[in-house]
Amino acid sequence: MKRFIVAFIAAYVFMFAWGWLLNGVLLKDVYAETPNLWRSQSEMMSLFHWIIIGQALLIFAFVVIYASGFAGGGVMAGIRLGILLEIAAIGMRMAIYAIQPFPGKLIIYGSVNGLIEMIIVGAIVGAIYKPAAARTV
Amino acid sequence: MDWKKFFIAFVAAFGFIFVFGFLWYGKLMHGAHSEVPALWRTEADFGSHFSWLVFGHIVMAFFLTLLCSKFVPAGGPGPCAKLGILVALIYVGVDLIWFAVQPLTTKILGGMIVGDLIQFGVAGAIIGAIYKSSSPVAR
Numbered sequence: 001m002k003r004f005i006v007a008f009i010a011a012y013v014f015m016f017a018w019g020w021l022l023n024g025v026l027l028k029d030v031y032a033e034t035p036n037l038w039r040s041q042s043e044m045m046s047l048f049h050w051i052i053i054g055q056a057l058l059i060f061a062f063v064v065i066y067a068s069g070f071a072g073g074g075v076m077a078g079i080r081l082g083i084l085l086e087i088a089a090i091g092m093r094m095a096i097y098a099i100q101p102f103p104g105k106l107i108i109y110g111s112v113n114g115l116i117e118m119i120i121v122g123a124i125v126g127a128i129y130k131p132a133a134a135r136t137v
Numbered sequence: 138m139d140w141k142k143f144f145i146a147f148v149a150a151f152g153f154i155f156v157f158g159f160l161w162y163g164k165l166m167h168g169a170h171s172e173v174p175a176l177w178r179t180e181a182d183f184g185s186h187f188s189w190l191v192f193g194h195i196v197m198a199f200f201l202t203l204l205c206s207k208f209v210p211a212g213g214p215g216p217c218a219k220l221g222i223l224v225a226l227i228y229v230g231v232d233l234i235w236f237a238v239q240p241l242t243t244k245i246l247g248g249m250i251v252g253d254l255i256q257f258g259v260a261g262a263i264i265g266a267i268y269k270s271s272s273p274v275a276r
Contacts, residue, residue, distance in 0.1 A: 036175050037175075037176060037239060038238055038239060038240075039237070039238055039239065039240050043240075044237060044238055047236065047237040048237065050233045050234065050236055050237040051233070051234050051237045051238075053230075053233055054229075054230040054231065054232070054233030054234035054236075054237070055230060055234065056230070057226055057227075057229060057230035057233065058226075058227050058230030058231065058234075059230075060226070061223050061224070061226035061227045061230065062227065064223055065208070065220065065223045065224070068208075068220075068223075069207070069208035069209070069220070070207075070208070080207075084200055084203060084204050084207070085200075085204070085224070085227060087196065087200045088196065088197050088200035088201055088204070088224070089227075089228075089231070090196060091192075091193045091194065091195070091196030091197035091198075091199075091200065092193060092197060092228065092231075093193070094189045094190075094192055094193030094196065095158075095189065095190050095193030095194060095197070096193075097186065097189050097193070098178075098183065098186040098187060098188075098189040098190035098193065099177055099178055099183060099186075099190070100176060100177060100178065101177075101178050101182065
């Protein structure tokens with residue numbers, strides 16, 4: 001349980017910092033091309049807690065999936081899980097692209113970012129979380 | 138890996154995800170979506186991007202099937218439904234983030250959350266019911 005919590009916190013801190021750097025700084029101009037699709041800055045800030053809860057839920061589910069079916073495989077198993085989940089998410093992004101008028105480059109940037117992000121999240125979780133049996137061997 | 142069962146499970150999962158998505162998002166939530174028309178493509182624009190919708194669902198179904206086969210090599214609807222719900226929780230997290238940054242209504246957010254949980258939970262159960270590896274698989 002202790003390693004579960006440490007893995008969760010480490011992956012969460014990474015995702016939060018990465019998300020801020022990428023979406024809040026690097027892609028700011030790309031988002032600005034479609035202002036009608038986004039909330040205003042002040043509105044986003046008033047709903048910021050949903051970003052924190054959403055990221056926490058995402059990381060929690062990731063660590064639970066890893067701990068339930070992939071634990072013991074180490075960093076590589078975590079990376080594999082991250083890649084599998086992110087490619088499924090790219091499928092979701094393609095479906096969203098069909099119904100919302102996003103610029104294509106935003107979907108490409110989001111997918112590349114997501115892949116890097118989930119590979120690193122997987123590596124962090126795989127490096128930190130180990131099942132009790134593996135630790136005692 | 139039993140590729141024949143894998144393929145059948147993938148096709149069944151794709152069929153369910155696609156039909157459920159059409160009924161849930163296209164029909165049941167149509168009224169909620171029309172409250173914020175600026176967020177969606179026009180009917181004609183959507184028609185010209187329809188292939189992305191189909192391809193996106195194929196990718197989702199394929200990788201959910203692959204994940205189930207790795208996560209639960211023995212198959213079974215219960216464990217795979219559990220995995221489907223866990224995967225849905227990842228998407229629910231993304232839904233909450235989208236709600237914070239896009240002017241979605243709480244009705245749409247609620248529909249997305251419930252839709253994700255049903256869609257992936259049932260798709261997982263379908264995959265688990267069909268896919269059973271013919272030999273024990275080492276992870």
